[in-house]
Amino acid sequence: MAVKIGIIGGSGYTGVELMRILALHPEAELVAITSRQHKGKSVTQIFPSLHCFEELVFMEPDLEAIAQKADLIFTAVPHQTAMEVVPFFLERGRKVIDLSADFRIRSQLVYEKWYQAHSAPEYLEKAVYGLPEVYRDEIRQADLVANPGCYPTSSILPLVPLLRSGLIKPAPIIIDSKSGTSGAGRSASVATLFCEVNEGFKAYKVGSHRHTPEIEQELSAAYGKELKITFTPHLVPMNRGILSTIYADTEPDVTTETIIYRLREFYQGSPFVRIHPEGVFPNVCHVRGTNYCDMGALVTEGGRLVMVSVIDNLTKGASGQAVQNMNLMFGLDETLGLMAPALYP
């Protein structure tokens, strides 16, 4: 029997991407979706790309009604809003996958330093960080999954195996990330107007992006000790995709071959991670619309590791990963509904 799904917050790109994936999922039934802005209108009317949801109508966020209908709730609302609705569903025995940042940071102190006061800190410990390649078993048992950020997904996957096995040093770790513009969301703003982004390229929030503590939390866990990173996000004139170029120092005698071998070993049972052979580096265009994370690696003569990882920020970086988590939470095949090839060109 299909999983009955409610989505809170269906008018952003993350919500739309979630619907796009669920539309073809053989074991999912979307029973309710909310949007204050579009309430009363059919999903297809607002988003003609979603041709199959003509009958589905955006409703106001009536939590009680949704809790009654749905087994699983995806919260695709901004942080701070998420923490206000998530406990409601958990208290009624529903499972929740939260796509905001509200339950990703285990430490209340760290969360409140980077974001704002947390109104449901009791759930911080219970939430499982929804990166299946690292926390597969925990996700299977979880009631609340904190779906990772897009930059963190692209940064943590390449580094966890290497930090765990001590192939690289914990400092310096430099993550230079480049993201498509859909990461900035679907709200009106001058900074993300077509003419401001097209034919432009910039770094932003240098040294201060909120994904930093999330990445540090997971890399520290992999290393076994607290570590710090340098993280610089950039805005790319394209719709989708994140490419992260990662720099670290290897331990003595670690070669490109060692690195690739280790990554392949670690991700053997992870169908969505592909490690390219030596000399081959990935392009975001080859994972567009998919749940894949592709990687390439090189150790330079001087012993510096250069890794490049790519994901689709809306899919593996958000809604695809959320569905992967759903599959695990409901005992389904991890890849169900997620195997469509990339849309290229």
Add this chain to the structure above:
Amino acid sequence: MAVKIGIIGGSGYTGVELMRILALHPEAELVAITSRQHKGKSVTQIFPSLHCFEELVFMEPDLEAIAQKADLIFTAVPHQTAMEVVPFFLERGRKVIDLSADFRIRSQLVYEKWYQAHSAPEYLEKAVYGLPEVYRDEIRQADLVANPGCYPTSSILPLVPLLRSGLIKPAPIIIDSKSGTSGAGRSASVATLFCEVNEGFKAYKVGSHRHTPEIEQELSAAYGKELKITFTPHLVPMNRGILSTIYADTEPDVTTETIIYRLREFYQGSPFVRIHPEGVFPNVCHVRGTNYCDMGALVTEGGRLVMVSVIDNLTKGASGQAVQNMNLMFGLDETLGLMAPALYP
């Protein structure tokens, strides 16, 4: 039992798109694909977007071997090359869907005026023009389907119902089409370099594009008499999509409502054609990667009809339509493997 499929010419955008769709088709098995350029290499190695074809290896065009393995052959080679291989398969009782222009024009004279000498003219009459919304029954019985061109698909679908029912006059008919750059193919050329196309916009082959006789053939058939059109294609700095803006004169008392009613009536049983309500016009971004053709229409005060249609040039304009034809030829549901929502944004 799945249809066994061979593809001749798998290294262009059309071939890649065909594989992308077939990858998820529940009743299709891709058993052979040819590419002189890439022979011996796995499909996934050359096109990492196609993650599921790691085991499939590009082979030389050994027609005999393919005829033995495949029930259906898609020819995704340039015109003139197609006419050389298509008869081989037909003579061996295989079905063929030809994505080139070689069998689209029924009149040898017209074909040879716009293209070059035809080496297999005996098949021109036997070929069925593969526009399912117009020739569904014929396609079901066909051995050879001539898959329509991208511009013709976007132009014929809006006009056929109106010409058949006499709602518009046969002249003037002006078709102003705008295509994404994938329509120009995947061969190296200065004119389609990124820097030449990006931030540019141009008309090309004004008054002389080879899709003109194809459109005229089908519109004349719908009207019942020979008619001529004015057709201007343009190149848009985007990867996929065709938008055609079509101008015609209505017969007296024909309103927007009449037009929309007629279109909806005609396309009632055609799941891939969507007629927008009055005042709403389509955007190519909402059909990206899908087999849909969306349309909007307006009759101006002066009685001029303005119609706008959109398709994805690689999907409904080529490979998606080819799979739709395959479904019909093999008694499958017309929409099988073709219902994924558009990738937006």
Add this chain to the structure above:
Amino acid sequence: MAVKIGIIGGSGYTGVELMRILALHPEAELVAITSRQHKGKSVTQIFPSLHCFEELVFMEPDLEAIAQKADLIFTAVPHQTAMEVVPFFLERGRKVIDLSADFRIRSQLVYEKWYQAHSAPEYLEKAVYGLPEVYRDEIRQADLVANPGCYPTSSILPLVPLLRSGLIKPAPIIIDSKSGTSGAGRSASVATLFCEVNEGFKAYKVGSHRHTPEIEQELSAAYGKELKITFTPHLVPMNRGILSTIYADTEPDVTTETIIYRLREFYQGSPFVRIHPEGVFPNVCHVRGTNYCDMGALVTEGGRLVMVSVIDNLTKGASGQAVQNMNLMFGLDETLGLMAPALYP
């Protein structure tokens, strides 16, 4: 002595483009620029592209102060706002070039039908329509120039010579225009977000765009009798540029050669209009950032004229043309400050 210039409304793309051009103009001195939003900040701080205006500070629209400093005022504010400030300057003997639509339509009735009530109708008759290639002498004498719209500039220039000389029929005239996104301005809006425009293409305001009466006014004047057009604007995923494809019926025996000859004759003394030879059609990328209007023409076998014209919507379609008008109004060489080649690629 340089012309002293004030700009009302300096925070939109039109204002920025005006400053870009004036920065290099040898006979212009920008003495004041207003912006409520940015007041007190230097132009270079807000627009780092304008490196030479570090000392120039955005001020509030203090009309009195500006009238005292400036000989010429460019109003680069939205329509309806323009009509509120223009009379102030005219009454004080200043010259005004208005980049809004407020003084382009000679008939108050027509203006009010398409826009809203007009608060300064007495100036409608006095304003000169600022298309130098058509009204050069009138502009030289004008106190108030109504700078043409971008679509009208690209549409009127190709058609005026042909209508005046009776080479084409007055109906049908179909203008299918495609514009870069800067035409939509620099205000926050979902519809012009990068991800909504990029990889998309749409028609908009089909049959109802406000540039229609402006084009009809000027074409009717050229023809000598009232005529109507069909006008469809489209949005292109590029920053700058308009390409208009224009369809009309020729009078008997009019050939491509006739058309090209006539256009060249008409524009002989107009340095910014270039007529391409037969078989050559223009690309917007070749006029980017310039004041040029390039055209190509073809008469089809059936006697239909297809013309293609390109301009940069911000330059010849707005601020460049405004400076061309300024040059004429102040007795300067028409091309002064406007001869930089296009930025290609």
Add this chain to the structure above:
Amino acid sequence: MAVKIGIIGGSGYTGVELMRILALHPEAELVAITSRQHKGKSVTQIFPSLHCFEELVFMEPDLEAIAQKADLIFTAVPHQTAMEVVPFFLERGRKVIDLSADFRIRSQLVYEKWYQAHSAPEYLEKAVYGLPEVYRDEIRQADLVANPGCYPTSSILPLVPLLRSGLIKPAPIIIDSKSGTSGAGRSASVATLFCEVNEGFKAYKVGSHRHTPEIEQELSAAYGKELKITFTPHLVPMNRGILSTIYADTEPDVTTETIIYRLREFYQGSPFVRIHPEGVFPNVCHVRGTNYCDMGALVTEGGRLVMVSVIDNLTKGASGQAVQNMNLMFGLDETLGLMAPALYP
């Protein structure tokens, strides 16, 4: 009297950009330009963006004829071709600015390791590296200027002042660069087709790009000792622009303020370098078509310096810098012909 200029190799983007700049230069006269491919055709016919060169005709590379006409020769041909023609002009007392890599590397050994055998090694020592902000005086006296590469320009300018003054450590220095596609040139190739680049993002030549030794040479000179860098170039779906994100470790007690102060001090007399205030980082769109290099800097809590620099790869990264060098070599104002604001948007 104007400098008489010949350009060898005028059909690439670098040659076109050179002509664009020279068109408005008050002290330059372009007397000859070569192109085997386009010989006999006017520049404007091939490149309609260059409206002012209708009379200038591409000629074959007749070196003798050019040496007789020109005072200064720009060689805008690929490396290896450049070394074959440069000595010819120098021997005849002409000045040369070479835009290829052939004379940038002082050590023949290093050159031959990264490129190929050098046929004119005697000129390696005589050539001056044409980065005016570093070698202004030497350029004034030079006969042969080796115009820097685009990535090196964007990398060396931010780092030289800091290495010279010992504010940062010589290792690690990581340069993560992102370039627009015009850097790949104007030759037909599948990899730079619109559909391959648009909506894509990739790193390329990881650990092996030929600009590495050029950057290392100049940074080592600034530091006073041999140093090594890690350099990763990326391809951005835009026409123009390079943004380099640079990571280095600061010496104790070096703050963001220190860095910015030092940079401003160093570049005080360099009109094309702009140092942004703390917290502000540059965007390539603000230097489009200009000779500017804009920078921003931040020292993180952990003492890591993050710098971001932007240039237009065709202007400051190639042809603009070449004209800046010409100005110095001929005793002209360094900024002559180079002060046009950026084309934004």
